[in-house]
Amino acid sequence: MPTSLELAGQLREKFGDLISEPLEFRGEVTVTVTNSERIAEVCQHAKTALGFDFLIDLSSVDNYGDDPRWTVVYELSGIGHGQHLRLKTSVSEERSELPTVSQVWRTADWHEREAYDMMGITFSGHPDLRRILMWEGYPYYPLRKDFPLAGKPTVLPDTAFTLAAPLEGGPFVTLPGGKDSAAREPRVRTPEE
């Protein structure tokens, strides 16, 4: 049985500089695919030649303020050899697009729809890239770091919510930006204010 590190090495042998040096943390091996345009190709090879037949998860990270802004994370596993490998690739904010892997593992279909819905990253070649958790027509991408926790009002007609979520300014919510804790903490303010 090959270890994750050996499998990552085999991936490097095949693709060379496209695959970064494997990084080990807490017993998990992570490699970065330096060109996001070739992620589908790498995934296809990992599945067919290296036995990673199971895509556990696909997630996305918003590195707000850094360039490139998006990181897409693939958690690969093989039912046969039982090894785990994490693939990462970065996408710039201007581009915000990378090839789909839903042809490699069909489970990626919904994961990619979720990444699109929450972060606004598009996956070229995806068969049905629609919002999945938010409703069709929702104008924002709520997991972006510049989207506030309290939500934003939407002005779209016929949508479920047109007001901000009641979290903002609620009786037990600390408000940001006050000059001292008395200003930030609504419970100590008198009702007249």
Added chain:
Amino acid sequence: MATQTIEFKDAAARAAHAVQSEGPSSGDELQDLHGDKLVLNMGPSHPSTHGVLRILIELDGETVTKAVPDVGYLHRGDEKIAENMTYNQFVPYTDRLDYLAPLANNVAYALAVEKLMGIDTQLPPRCQYLRVICCELARISAHLLGLGAFAMDLGALTVFLHTFTEREKIYNLCESLTGARFTTSYTRIGGMTRDCPPGWAAAVRKFLDEVVVNFDESETLLTRNRIFVDRTRDVGVISRELAIDYGLTGPNLRGSGVDYDVRKAHPYLVYKDLEFDIPVGSVGDSYDRYLVRMEEMRQSVRIIRQCLDRLPGGPDNAGKEPINIADGKVVLPPKDKVLTGMEELIHQFMIVTQGVNAPAGEVYFGAENPKGELGFYINSRGGGTPYRLKIRAPSFVNLGILPAVLPGHLMSDVVSILGSFDFVMGECDR
């Protein structure tokens, strides 16, 4: 996809009308016999969708030709919320993922954060055994409900009442263990909120003796029940390859004959020291998924009995075994020490206001939950709050296969397939 007006009840009525009005040999008869397709909206409030799943079903007569699931009606933004609070503060939110097995979610989440901090191997043995007992109790509880609801969807109401009686006992056990019946929030990073109360282990043993009788009774009602077998056998068949391709986990994957269980493949806690079997199906139909769940509950009983026998410190902890990691920077120090010791006071203050100090890095941890592999991907930049926390919800992934499975089945089979999938929307929509 627009719904069409139905002038005639079914294709046969339309054909009969065509024959009557146009005479016997008009060329469109066969075309008419096929009829138009009907788009049916099932859910989000439908008893057999077990929550708020909506499926748009295209029907040709009674046969499904296309199915488009629509999820997200229970979306609460748990991942966004997690980025804005400390690790321990997020524990109550995990109760509300798979709300039929909150204890198992608590344990999975705590283990994920502990893996990030590199302390998962330092957990005291008593803590590990108690956590395994919690996970398996949650599995029995979730499977009992899944089984009862599945049988109820197929018209066997008695089973539901039977299994609910046993679930009630599990709730009582949860209450005496955690103080809450439903939203348990039992784990903390590095341990648990409290040890099990005196007499709890004996109560669990008594419950196990009673529940195995209930399994037999439920099986008598279903396993060889002609109606149940007819409605589940060879219905919703998922091949081994398809199941892996769609990332199914849990009983749905094992029902298709894949021998994959996280407890065996990547053992966590003390699972590698325990003896238990992984049941797998042979056909991959609804009936196999039912059988797998039934057997899993028996295996859970077996696991809990072993844990109770070996519980370090004895059932009532006469040996005073610790249940928390002995690190004041991770677990809240005892209150009497906080009020008297300077160092403990600082630790308490730091943990409460800033959270446990996790290193920068990223981990994925998956645990075998009742519905499948519940995974947490944590991306940390250091400090007490995750930079990004992704929840890999088994119900979400499992539902993704519906467009591939439902077409070709009768409308009544849809109910059987949904029941056999045993999903929870609280987890799917997060």
